[in-house]
Structure formats: C-alpha cells, structure tokens
Amino acid sequence: MGLNRTEILRLLRETGKFVSGQELCDRYQVSRQAVWKAINQLKEEGYQVESVPNKGYRLLESPDVLSQVELESRIRTQVMGKSLHYFDVTGSTNADAKRLADEGAAEGTLVVADRQTQGRGRRGRRWESPSGHSCYFTLLLRPSFPPEKASMLTLLMAHSVALAIEKIAGYETGIKWPNDIVMDGKKVCGILTEMTMEAEYMSHVVIGVGINVNQSSTEAFPEEVREHAASVFMISGQKVQRAQLVGMIMEQFEEDYKAFCDCLDLTCIFDSYEAHLINLGKQVRVLDPKGEYSGTAKGINEQGELLVQTEDGTVRTVYAGEVSVRGLYGYV
Ligand code: BTN
Numbered sequence: 001m002g003l004n005r006t007e008i009l010r011l012l013r014e015t016g017k018f019v020s021g022q023e024l025c026d027r028y029q030v031s032r033q034a035v036w037k038a039i040n041q042l043k044e045e046g047y048q049v050e051s052v053p054n055k056g057y058r059l060l061e062s063p064d065v066l067s068q069v070e071l072e073s074r075i076r077t078q079v080m081g082k083s084l085h086y087f088d089v090t091g092s093t094n095a096d097a098k099r100l101a102d103e104g105a106a107e108g109t110l111v112v113a114d115r116q117t118q119g120r121g122r123r124g125r126r127w128e129s130p131s132g133h134s135c136y137f138t139l140l141l142r143p144s145f146p147p148e149k150a151s152m153l154t155l156l157m158a159h160s161v162a163l164a165i166e167k168i169a170g171y172e173t174g175i176k177w178p179n180d181i182v183m184d185g186k187k188v189c190g191i192l193t194e195m196t197m198e199a200e201y202m203s204h205v206v207i208g209v210g211i212n213v214n215q216s217s218t219e220a221f222p223e224e225v226r227e228h229a230a231s232v233f234m235i236s237g238q239k240v241q242r243a244q245l246v247g248m249i250m251e252q253f254e255e256d257y258k259a260f261c262d263c264l265d266l267t268c269i270f271d272s273y274e275a276h277l278i279n280l281g282k283q284v285r286v287l288d289p290k291g292e293y294s295g296t297a298k299g300i301n302e303q304g305e306l307l308v309q310t311e312d313g314t315v316r317t318v319y320a321g322e323v324s325v326r327g328l329y330g331y332v
Pocket of ligand 1: 116118
C-alpha cells in the first residue's frame with residue numbers, strides 16, 4: 001500500500017495521541033523517509049504536527065484549509081462524499097456536478113470549491129463566491145423516486161446543514177422555508193437544487209450549498225445582500241474549520257437521506273424541521289406568480305409544503321420551488 005496523506009491525517013486526528021514512525025511504516029508498508037516526507041508536507045500545508053523522538057507524531061492543530069486531503073480525511077460516510085472532487089477555483093460546483101453526472105459519476109459524488117467564478121443562486125441570481133471563508137459544494141444524487149418528490153430534497157439538505165452548523169458552532173440555527181439557513185435573523189446559507197430529467201424520470205439531482213462560514217464583517221458580502229447576510233462566525237463567535245463542517249453535513253445528510261428514502265416524505269425529520277422553522281406563526285407574503293397573498297405560516301405538511309392560513313381562515317399549501325415567501329416585516 002502506498003503512503004496516503006489522507007490516511008495519515010485521519011489516523012493522527014482520530015487517535016489524538018502519538019503514533020510512532022514505526023507504526024506508520026508498518027501500516028502503510030513504506031520507509032521511514034517516506035513517512036517523514038509526508039509529515040513534512042503536512043507541516044508545510046499548515047498542520048501543526050509534533051514530532052518527539054521515541055514517541056512519534058501527534059497532530060496538534062489543523063489549519064482551516066479546503067484541500068482534497070483535508071476533506072477526504074474529514075469524511076467518514078458510506079456514500080455521501082465518498083467520491084470527492086476538490087477545486088481551488090471553478091465556475092460553479094453545480095455545473096461541475098452535472099458534468100460529472102453526465103460522465104457517469106456515482107450517487108454521493110461531491111464537488112467542493114474554495115472559490116467560484118460563476119456561482120449561481122436561486123431565481124437566476126449570482127452567488128458571489130470569493131475564496132477563504134466560505135463553503136461551496138454540490139452533492140450528486142441519482143434518486144429512483146418520482147420527480148415530484150425532488151423538491152423535498154432541498155428541505156432535507158437544509159435540515160442537515162442546520163443541524164451540522166449547530167453541532168459545530170454550538171449555536172442555534174433556524175430554517176426560513178424552504179431552505180435558507182438563518183442565525184439570529186440573518187442568512188448564513190443558501191441552497192440551489194437542480195434536477196435533470198430523462199423522459200419522465202429524473203436522471204439526477206444536484207444539491208448545491210453555499211455557506212458563509214468565517215467572514216468577520218458584513219463588508220465581505222455584496223452590497224445588495226449585506227442587510228440580511230452574516231457568517232456563522234459573526235453570529236456564534238466560533239471560527240469553524242470548513243472541511244470539518246462539510247464532513248459533518250455529509251454524515252447528517254447520509255442519515256437523513258436514508259430515512260427519507262424509506263418513507264419518501266418528510267415524516268422522518270418532520271418535528272426537527274418544524275422546530276427550526278423560523279416562519280412558524282409569522283406573517284408571510286407568498287409571491288405566487290398566479291397571484292400574491294399574505295397569511296400566517298402554520299408549519300409544513302409531510303410533503304414539505306408550507307401551510308399558510310389566510311385571513312378568511314382557509315389554509316393554503318405552498319409548494320417549494322414555485323414561489324417565494326417573504327416575511328411581511330423584513331427578510332424573516
Ligand atoms: C440561494 O440563492 O440562496 C442559493 C445559493 C446556492 C449557492 C451554492 S454555492 C455551491 C453551489 N454552486 C453554485 O453555483 N451554487 C450553489
């Protein structure tokens with residue numbers, strides 16, 4: 001077996017203790033020199049590795065870097081993110097994932113970038129994607145269920161991201177239906193799901209996620225979104241290692257998706273999703289192309305549709321993907 005820096009990193013991180021040079025040599029069937037070279041390369045990349053004669057190597061700290069090695073060493077799932085494509089810079093990870101899908105990539109293929117030059121947002125908007133502080137990634141799925149169920153995948157991903165951020169930053173998150181992640185009333189994450197059809201079947205679905213992670217002030221955001229945008233760090237005060245966050249989201253999504261595939265509706269995450277739903281009980285305006293209306297958000301149903309009670313007492317269901325919902329008094 002050749003020497004794989006991902007494996008060394010994973011081993012050092014998961015042990016948390018000294019691992020002797022000899023053990024690494026034996027495990028990977030390589031020379032002392034090869035081990036030493038790999039450790040030095042990790043140090044050059046910003047990892048703090050302590051080397052003590054007769055004891056071996058111990059990982060003290062990892063930098064907040066996105067790289068193939070760092071991401072792979074953080075992903076511990078069976079399917080989601082198992083095949084990983086990392087780019088320092090790319091056009092759009094959604095576009096990359098679609099191209100890979102056309103080339104036959106497997107379900108769970110993950111594309112991650114540190115910077116995007118043509119990041120896409122919902123409703124044809126741009127998603128500004130500079131390097132250094134954010135996560136931009138897209139997950140490829142090849143569902144065998146009917147296309148009308150696909151909009152629920154966006155809610156499912158929103159739920160997974162919300163939970164992962166909470167776990168890593170130790171701070172409460174909310175979901176603005178269907179899929180913006182919000183902290184203290186500010187948007188920290190957006191999700192763009194795109195599906196590709198073949199006759200009446202879905203050939204694949206890509207779920208693209210953009211998270212503002214470590215920006216330290218609103219100046220980092222384009223002027224037009226500044227009022228409503230923030231980063232996880234700005235709200236929670238917690239610097240987050242982006243690769244670790246991606247790894248946690250993959251774990252949470254793998255669990256959520258497995259449960260979803262068993263029942264093909266949102267029963268599996270229903271209570272947890274609603275507990276995060278910040279629109280609940282609030283006045284909302286539904287920007288339906290067939291006619292706008294206002295009402296009170298009452299929750300979601302098992303299909304992920306938002307239930308809005310209008311003034312005359314009727315409850316209308318709003319299908320995710322078709323319409324936009326705004327708070328009557330601002331973003332939320
Ligand atoms: C939104 O408008 O709220 C959705 C934004 C989605 C942005 C992400 S970043 C990774 C992926 N690649 C893209 O081009 N867009 C999505």
